[in-house]
Amino acid sequence: MIDKIQNVSSLSLSNGIDEVGSTNSSVLAGGIATTPGQNTGMDFGSVMANMATDTMNSLKGAESMSFKAIQGKANTREVVDAVLEAQQSLQTAMALRDKIVSAYLEVTKMQI
Known part of the structure; x- marks a missing residue:
């Protein structure tokens, strides 16, 4: 990021x-x-796809770091940083999703 x-x-x-x-x-x-x-x-679809990919990579990184901590290869600070980054990415993606759904619903309510 x-x-x-x-x-x-x-x-x-x-x-x-x-x-x-x-x-x-x-x-x-x-x-x-x-x-x-x-x-x-880039078009809107590409931007959304890149954002989804970045979010998934962040979540996978946090999961990987958690496994490393269980194996004793990572300290607590690294795990907390990875999990907080993944949480922030996920919250951003969910907020964006909510805005897109809200905008779609507004458009569908418009009269032609």
Whole structure:
């Protein structure tokens, strides 16, 4: 998770600002030139799949660390850190799921 935050912090908006100071909408952070309406990144399904994969990996890591602790290969602090990280990931995924379901229900209530 920290690696992802570090990747975001390495992006800069300086490439999207021309000499006058106004933003250039055809250049995204990171210097990628695009045209309006062009798909510039991952789609929603890919983002959700990556989030689900990261959550599952976090849960598997916590489980693995628990087994290591039972075998005497990991200390209590490592287990607690892994379990808390997995708990936070799971809570985030559940909150996002609840928001998506709520938004879906709102859309289904709209009149055509």
